[in-house]
Each structure stands twice: as C-alpha cells, then as structure tokens.
Amino acid sequence: MTSLIPILTLLIFLPLCGALLVFALRRSDAAVRGVALAFTLAELALCLWPLALTGEKAAGAPAGFFLYQDAAWIERFGIRYTLGMDGISLVMTILTAFITLIAVLSAWQVKERAGLFFALLLALQGAVQGLFLSLDLFLFYLFWEAMLIPMLLLIGVWGSGRPVYSTIKFFLYTFVGSLLMLLAIIALYLMHGAQTTNYTFALPELVRTTIPYDIGLWLFAAFLLSFAIKFPLFPLHTWQPDAYCDAPVAGTLMLGSLLSKTAAYGLIRIAFPLFPEASRALTPLIFVVAVLGIGYFAWIAFAQRDMKRMLAYSSVSHMGFVALGIAAWSPVAVSGALLQMVNHAVTTGALFVVVGMLEERADSRDLSSYGGTWGKIPVFSFFFLVFNMASAGVPGLNNFVSELIILVGTFRVAPLAAAIAFLGTILTLVYTVRLVQEVVFGKEKTPLELKDLSLREAGVLAVLALVVVALGVHPGPVLELFKAPLEVLVRP
Amino acid sequence: MTLVDLYSIMPIVITACAALFVLLCGPVLLSASLTAIGVTASAAAGVWAALSTPTSTQAVAGLAFTPLARFLIPLFCSAAAITLLLSHSYNERRGIKGEEFPATVLFALFATCVLPCATNMLILFLALESVSFAFYILVSMDLNRAESGEAGLKYLLLGAVAAAFTAFGFALLFTGSGTLQLSGALARPDNRAIISAGWGVILVGMAFKLSLVPGHLWTPDVYQGAPAPVSAFLSTSSKVAAAALLLMLLALFPPMQELRVPLAALSVLSMVLGNLAALKQQNIKRMLAYSSVAHMGYLTLALLSGSRDGYAAVLLYGAVYTAMNLAAFGAISSLSVEQERELITDYAGLGFAAPLRGGVLALAMISLAGIPPAAGFIGKFFIFYAAIKGGAISLAIIGILSAAASAYFYLRVVAQLYMHRGQVPAPKPVSLAEGIALCCASLSILVIGVYPGPLLGAIEAALH
Numbered sequence: 015m016t017s018l019i020p021i022l023t024l025l026i027f028l029p030l031c032g033a034l035l036v037f038a039l040r041r042s043d044a045a046v047r048g049v050a051l052a053f054t055l056a057e058l059a060l061c062l063w064p065l066a067l068t069g070e071k072a073a074g075a076p077a078g079f080f081l082y083q084d085a086a087w088i089e090r091f092g093i094r095y096t097l098g099m100d101g102i103s104l105v106m107t108i109l110t111a112f113i114t115l116i117a118v119l120s121a122w123q124v125k126e127r128a129g130l131f132f133a134l135l136l137a138l139q140g141a142v143q144g145l146f147l148s149l150d151l152f153l154f155y156l157f158w159e160a161m162l163i164p165m166l167l168l169i170g171v172w173g174s175g176r177p178v179y180s181t182i183k184f185f186l187y188t189f190v191g192s193l194l195m196l197l198a199i200i201a202l203y204l205m206h207g208a209q210t211t212n213y214t215f216a217l218p219e220l221v222r223t224t225i226p227y228d229i230g231l232w233l234f235a236a237f238l239l240s241f242a243i244k245f246p247l248f249p250l251h252t253w254q255p256d257a258y259c260d261a262p263v264a265g266t267l268m269l270g271s272l273l274s275k276t277a278a279y280g281l282i283r284i285a286f287p288l289f290p291e292a293s294r295a296l297t298p299l300i301f302v303v304a305v306l307g308i309g310y311f312a313w314i315a316f317a318q319r320d321m322k323r324m325l326a327y328s329s330v331s332h333m334g335f336v337a338l339g340i341a342a343w344s345p346v347a348v349s350g351a352l353l354q355m356v357n358h359a360v361t362t363g364a365l366f367v368v369v370g371m372l373e374e375r376a377d378s379r380d381l382s383s384y385g386g387t388w389g390k391i392p393v394f395s396f397f398f399l400v401f402n403m404a405s406a407g408v409p410g411l412n413n414f415v416s417e418l419i420i421l422v423g424t425f426r427v428a429p430l431a432a433a434i435a436f437l438g439t440i441l442t443l444v445y446t447v448r449l450v451q452e453v454v455f456g457k458e459k460t461p462l463e464l465k466d467l468s469l470r471e472a473g474v475l476a477v478l479a480l481v482v483v484a485l486g487v488h489p490g491p492v493l494e495l496f497k498a499p500l501e502v503l504v505r506p
Numbered sequence: 507m508t509l510v511d512l513y514s515i516m517p518i519v520i521t522a523c524a525a526l527f528v529l530l531c532g533p534v535l536l537s538a539s540l541t542a543i544g545v546t547a548s549a550a551a552g553v554w555a556a557l558s559t560p561t562s563t564q565a566v567a568g569l570a571f572t573p574l575a576r577f578l579i580p581l582f583c584s585a586a587a588i589t590l591l592l593s594h595s596y597n598e599r600r601g602i603k604g605e606e607f608p609a610t611v612l613f614a615l616f617a618t619c620v621l622p623c624a625t626n627m628l629i630l631f632l633a634l635e636s637v638s639f640a641f642y643i644l645v646s647m648d649l650n651r652a653e654s655g656e657a658g659l660k661y662l663l664l665g666a667v668a669a670a671f672t673a674f675g676f677a678l679l680f681t682g683s684g685t686l687q688l689s690g691a692l693a694r695p696d697n698r699a700i701i702s703a704g705w706g707v708i709l710v711g712m713a714f715k716l717s718l719v720p721g722h723l724w725t726p727d728v729y730q731g732a733p734a735p736v737s738a739f740l741s742t743s744s745k746v747a748a749a750a751l752l753l754m755l756l757a758l759f760p761p762m763q764e765l766r767v768p769l770a771a772l773s774v775l776s777m778v779l780g781n782l783a784a785l786k787q788q789n790i791k792r793m794l795a796y797s798s799v800a801h802m803g804y805l806t807l808a809l810l811s812g813s814r815d816g817y818a819a820v821l822l823y824g825a826v827y828t829a830m831n832l833a834a835f836g837a838i839s840s841l842s843v844e845q846e847r848e849l850i851t852d853y854a855g856l857g858f859a860a861p862l863r864g865g866v867l868a869l870a871m872i873s874l875a876g877i878p879p880a881a882g883f884i885g886k887f888f889i890f891y892a893a894i895k896g897g898a899i900s901l902a903i904i905g906i907l908s909a910a911a912s913a914y915f916y917l918r919v920v921a922q923l924y925m926h927r928g929q930v931p932a933p934k935p936v937s938l939a940e941g942i943a944l945c946c947a948s949l950s951i952l953v954i955g956v957y958p959g960p961l962l963g964a965i966e967a968a969l970h
Contacts, residue, residue: 090962091891127858156878163872166917170925178925182917189877190910197906200891201899 021064022083022097022147025107028057029114029140033133040129047122050132054118057139058111064104068495072098076149076218078499087153091203092213096150101495102352106146106279109356112481113271113363114139119474120367121264123374124172131172135264138164142272146279151199152215154284159192161273168265169257180256187253191240198236202288205229221287227295234292237285238300244277247300247337248307251330258326263370266322270329270366271359278336278355286343287503293343300341301431308334308438316445321369321379324449328405329362331442332413338435339420345504347423349496354416356492357404357485361413364401364478368394371471372453376462381449385456391466395454397475404482406446407439412485511565514558517551517579518569518619524548525612532605541594541939544608545587548615552583555619568626575622577968578750581825584946585743586615588832591943593735596839599934600733602648610647611739614640618747622754627676627686630751634672634715637747638665641740645732657731664714664724672711678704679755688758702764708755709768715748716802717795719775726787729795734846737791738835741798742828749805749824753817756809769810774904776803781908784915790850793915794834797874800912801827807905808889811896814969819888821965826885826954830873833947837867840940843931850919854928857920862936864923866944873951875916876909881954 032053039045067080075082081099099107117135124131138161145157162185169181199215206223207213214220225233243250258266286293311331318324336358339351371394373379388395404411417439425432467475485492512519524547528540535543560573590611597607617636624630642665646658680686682700713721729737780800787793801823808819840863841847841856857864873880886909893902936944954961 087957088959088962090959090966156883159878159883163877166920167924170921178921181925182914182921185917186910186914189913190907193906193910194903196887197890197894197902200887200894204891204895 020083022081026140026144029136033136037129037133043128046129046132050118054115058115061108061111078502093152093215094150097147098149100499102499103146105495107143109359110142110272113359117264117267134164134168138268145276149217150215151217169261172262173260175260177260180260184253184257187243191243194236195240198233202233227291230289230292234289241277241280245274245333247303255323255326259322266366267363271363274333275355281340297341301428304334304337305431305434308435312438312441319381325365332358335417335420338424342424342427344423345500347420348500348504349493350416350419350423352496357412357416360481361404368398375464381452383460384453386458388454391464393467393472399454400479402446402450406443410486412482415489514571515565515569517555520547520551521612521616521619525609525616528605529609540605540608541590544590544612548583548587552580555579564625568629569623570625573968573970577964578622579619582618582743585828586611588943589735589739591939592836592839594939595937596735601650607647610640610643618743621747622750625688631676635669637744641744644736645728648733653731657728660724661728668711668714671707675704675708712748712752713772717799718772718802719779722799726792726795730791734835734839738832741831746824749820766810769806773803773806777905777908781912789848804889807901808892811892813896815895816892817969818965819892822888823885826881829947829950830870830882833866834870836944836947837863840936841933850922852930853922854926854930857923860933866948868920868923869948871916871919875913879955881951884955884958
C-alpha cells in the first residue's frame, strides 16, 4: 500500500497546496488560521506514518532508505526528481512538521495580512521538507534556494526594528554562499560525468567520484562556506542576530529552529560524504570555529540586555556543539550532533516563543523591564524556567543528553576541542542563570500589568515542555533511528 | 517559387501584410481593433512557425525557414503580441494615438522574423538594420514627453555609427570569403587575417546592439526615455535578434581562438560594470537597463565557450530573458498612471495595493536575480554550466559573484513593493489586455523554471 501512495511527494506538496488554499481564503482571518492549522496537523500526521515503515527497504533505493521515489525531470542534464527517506530524514521531517505547527500556533495573533503570512509559512515548510528528502543534488539546491523567498518576506513584511535591512542582509549573505556552492555542484557534476560518462546529480552516484585532492579542497570549501553561513558559524554569523531579532516570532522559529538545521543536514548528508579527504583536511578549522563559537557567543550573550538578542547568540552558541559533533565525524559524535539538532530546535524554539509571549504582553524585550514574574504569572514563569534549564544543560532535560554524547564522541578524536567546549557550557550556565534570576525571581523593576498564559499559549508550551522532558529522559528511540543511516554515511 | 516555399515563409508574409494593413486601414478603424489585428497576426505567425517543419532549401532568394527560425519566430511573435497588448491601455493613458504605433511594432516583428531566415549576409544586415529602424521610431513615439524624442535621437545617432561598423564588418567577411551566401562562406586559410578583422569590426557593432560595455552608454537613456511597452520590446526582441545574428555567423566562421579574448573582456566588463552601476540607480528603468547590460554579459559568457552547449544556453537565456523583461516592463507599464512611476520608491506598497501587477513585478525581479523556482535560475544554471564546461572557470566565478551582488538591487524593488509604505498615486485598475499579457509572461517564467524539458528539446532541434 505504501508503494501506491507517494508519501514523500505528499510531504512536500501538501504544505504547498495548503499555502495556495490559505492565500485564496485570505479575506477571512478565522478561515486562514483554521486551514493553516489543519494542514500543519495533517502534515505532522503524515510525517509520523513512516515511523511504522522503518524496517522495510524500498525498491531501487540506496542502502538505509525505506521510502524512495524517482522520476525523470530535466533529461538533458540527467536531473532527476529523486526523493528518499532514511532515519535521519524521517526525524528531520517530523521536526519540521512539529516546529511549523508551533509556529502557526504562536502566530495566532497575527492580524495584518494573515493570509499571506500563513501561506508563506506553509510554503517555507514545503521547501524545507523537500530539502530534507532530496537525493538529487540539483533538487536539493533548488529547495535550498527556494527557502529564501518566503523567509525574506516573513522577516521583511512582518518584522520589527529594522526589518528591511535585516532581511536583505540575511538574503545576501546566504545567496553569495549558495551561488558559490552552485558552481561547485556544476564542477562536481562535470567531473563525475567525464569519469563515468553518466551525467547525473544523483547523490549516491556522485559520492563515488574520484576527486583530485586540491580540486576537492576548493569544492568542499564552497560547500562549507554556503552551509557555514546558514549555520551560522563564526565569523560568518553577523547577519544572524539582526535577522533573528527583527523577525516575527514565527519567523525566528523557522529561521533558528529549521533553517539552521538544513545547513547542518547539508554538511552531514552532502559535504562530508562527497569530499572525505578534503573534509578531513579542513576538520581542524571546523573544530576551531565550533569551539570559538561556543565560547565566544556564550560570552556575548552574557553581555546582552535585549532578551531576543541574547537568545540569538545563545542559539549560535548551541549550534557550535552541532558543528563540533560533525567535525569529529565518528558515528557517536554525529548521532549526538543530529540529536542536538532536534534538541536545539525544540529548546531554542521554545525560548523564542516564551520571550515572544512576554514581549506581546509588555512590549519590551529589555531585561531591565522585568522582574519577579514568578509571583505574578506563575504558569508562564514555570515554562520559562523549564526551557532555560534545558538550554543550560540540566540533566534530565534534552540538551544535556546530546551535548554529553557530542563531548564524549569528540573527546576520542580531539580531546582538546572537547575540553574547551565543555568550559563553554559553563558560560552558558552563567547567562541562563542570570536571565532566569532577573526575569523570574529578582525584584519587579517597573510595574507592569501582566496577564498569565491563555489556554492556547499554555497548550503550546506544555507540548514543547513534554518533548523537552521526553527527549531528555528517553532519547533512545531517536538515536536508534540514526544508527542505520550513519553506518552508511560515516565510514571512520 | 512554389506554394510550399510560400508556406514555409508564411510567418514573414503574415506579419508584413498585417503591418501594411494596419497602416493603410488604420485611419478608418478603431484603435482597439488595430491592436486586436496586430495581436492576432503575431499569434498566427508564431503558431504557423511553430507548427511547420524547417527546411534548408531557399524559399525565395536569400530566405529559408531554418531550424533556428522555427525556434526564434514564435519567441519574437509572443514578445510582439505581449507588447501590443500592453501598449493599448498605456497609449490611451498617455495620449499616444494613431495607427503608426501598432504598425511599427508589426514592422519590427517582420524584420526580426526575417533575420533568422536569412541565408545571405546582405539580407542579414538589412534585417538587423530594419529592426533598429523600427525601434528608432518606437522609442521616440511619445510626442508629449521630451525624453522620448531625446532617447530616440540618441539611439539613432549611436545606432548609425554601429550600423556603419557592422556593414564594414560584413564587407570584410565578404572580402575574406568571396561570397555573400552564408552557406558557402567558409574561411579560406590565407584570408584568415581579413576574416578576423571583419569579426573584430562586427563585434564593435554587436557590442552596441547587445549593450555590452563599452557599447552600453545609450542603454539607460533609451530605456528611461522610451515608453515602457517599447522598452519591454526593445530589451527583449532586439537583443535576442542580435544574439541570433552572432550565433549564425559563429556557426559559419568559427575562428573562436581569436574571438575568445575580446568576448571574454566584453563579458567580464558587462557583468561587473552593469551590476555595479545598477546598484546605485534610483530610477527603475535605468536600473533595468544596467541589469540588461549585465545579463547580456552572462549571455556572452555562454557564447564564448564556442560549444553547442554554449549556443543552447544562449538561446535558452534569450527565451528566459524575454519572459522576465516582458513581465518587468509590462508591470511597470501597467502600473503607470498619468506619469510613469520613475523611481523605485514610487512602487512603495504596491504589492498589496495592486496584487497581480505587484506580484508579477516581484516575480520578474526574483527571476532576474536567478532564484529558483523562477526561470532565471535555469537560465543562469545553463550559462554557468556551459562556461565551466568550456573551461572559463575564473570568468564563471566573477560572473556568479556579480550575480550575487545583483540580488541587492532586484530585492530593493521587492522590498519597496511589500515592505514599505509611501504616498504614491493609486494604480488604475488592470485592463483585460494587460492582465492577459502579464499572466502569459509570468506563467512562462514559472513553467520554464519548474519544467524546462520541452523548451530545452526545442532548442536542441533549433541548433541542428
């Protein structure tokens, strides 16, 4: 039965159809929200379905893939519409569906041009899903670029502060990197074609290309640059605080929780397997920027008074762990990095949502405006505390597990990098504790009329908190899903 | 001449007859019916060309319905039809009256249709100059605006110089090869120097026609001064016609070695200077003019690879560029009120005030910037593919970096459309003709962007 229903295509096109429908219904806000919610829920359900199929093997698929779809597309260049799902893609698609659902719920209050807003959110979701499922490099690139337009508009139209400046800065940074990656993709395609006379963009084929060392270095550098900008890795991060801060909450959520993951996914799925030699040669560099990122961004986060900006830096700091795990490139470290991608998306996403809720109430993101919320809005403060504890790496909550796995995995390969990264976690603790201390406890600085969470808000946060605890206590099933694909991808 | 011969050049006959008919019967017919006649004739000619099979035999002296013509004539016809659809309401708003406008558009179409059919250098030259001649008139058509006349004069003066260069180049090619026939004109080794000299002089003329740096100086003034529908037609058909002429000559006199350096220089200068100059423009038509310079630089990049891939990329880019620029100038034309909206800031908030036209303009900008799923991405992909395959890697890197910078000025327009609010005059409701034209242009942008297979097949056939 599963071979009859093209689940993978549906995963991409369901949100796109939803986007069109939402846009068509834009005259009525209620209809827009309802339809958007229905489509995101349907998408999540559709993502969960393949969980039952993980044991199977799809016909014609490369090793490790249990869903596979392949059709000719642009035959002149050997470009194919090839989609595949293995454990890694499965987890990423579920994550995408989940985060988009949260984004839709947290954008419930958007009144201005709500139709376009939700249509863009859904279109963005479709592009991200496509990216996580593509097995054709051209198709991957297409989705990689197609994500930019909805994001550009989400920040620019509904942002605050200096939205146009931030969104164009974000766009130009990522666009420069992507275009260089496009050249590298074409060069790789031509090299593979010349060697085998089979001109194709199929990833499993391209992996077998023999690439001279020096050319490989240049090509890998182009891929790395493109992914490092979106990641973002130090020192290519300067677009990130502006974009995160000026975006609307749902936009920040998509940007911080999903788009940064597409870059990490690209490194794991594409850049490292394609260029094993070149990636090994540049590993020390990635270790340095990852460790620098963890410490430096944590330190800068400590200096921020604007909560959203603090979270933006905290977000990159945590992404440093993902980079660390990928650079170590052992099965343990990479599975830790993948888990950290999930945890980061959930925890940081949740933090952006709670800060967004606070801002909605008091119209300020400045730390100095708040204090003593525990006594006034206890439900909110409880969730605020939980997510911050998760972010700080408290045992029992999700980030602790993945960061520990990454540190253990990295320690075997690069003990020094692991040791310094561990020190970085202490800095994380410092700024998180201060944030919690000033906002939740502390004394009230300015008298504010604060309302506690509505049922919708409490529901959103409760779901997020449940996931945070579940992943912290029982991450086994997720790690199990990564095992089979990583055996193929990571050959130490 | 047999009936079969007549059938094969029927598109040319249709356009010529329609032009004459419009000119002769114009005074007694309504202007709407003139536009309708023009659109019908262009569509008929295009469909006829697309459905007939190309031959290499000459239908009449100097003309044959070649495979290249089978690809290009429908392209030119759709550009002319869209221009006519756009110009009707534009001309009404602007007080441009009379049958000479649709007639001149049809004459220009006639000349562009002759060009790819030419089998003789003389016909080729005459066709090229007839295209320019029609455009000199079209550019200066708006009598109420002084800029229009100024632009026409500028174009005419520089165009005359370029025509002289091109004619001299053809003369040198004739001296070198001994024949005006394109099919028999193979370079004799002892005349290589003369042929190369001829190529050099033709390149000067073509640099002007394609607005390649340093022959681009007329472009911003003419695009700015001309009525917007004319700019749409000028920036697409005349450019593609000039590129087609280069392709036809390159296929016959292929001394690529000597041409590589000058073509590379023209390409790099146009890509870099065109994009840099466009960054600073406040006027949207000047910005599009400099962007046109840069895009012709990309086209030259594909041309200089000298391979079949490169030529296919040129044709694809020609088609894609036609769709994008028709959409961009079409939206500008349709959004104009009593005055045209000159500045980019005049478009503030129009994405919401005029959703269709704002959307079309934004799509055109996204496509010009080369972002998928718009067609511009496939065009750029093919160009850079051909360049890398041809070994021009450093040029490709320069080109792609300049393309990255170009995203800035295209996005500025998108930002104005959707992210700014301003006191701008409210747009008039979109007329049916404009709506059809804009939908056709933007649909082709999307379709080529997502499913370019059939178009690529047609291009393969055209290069046969």
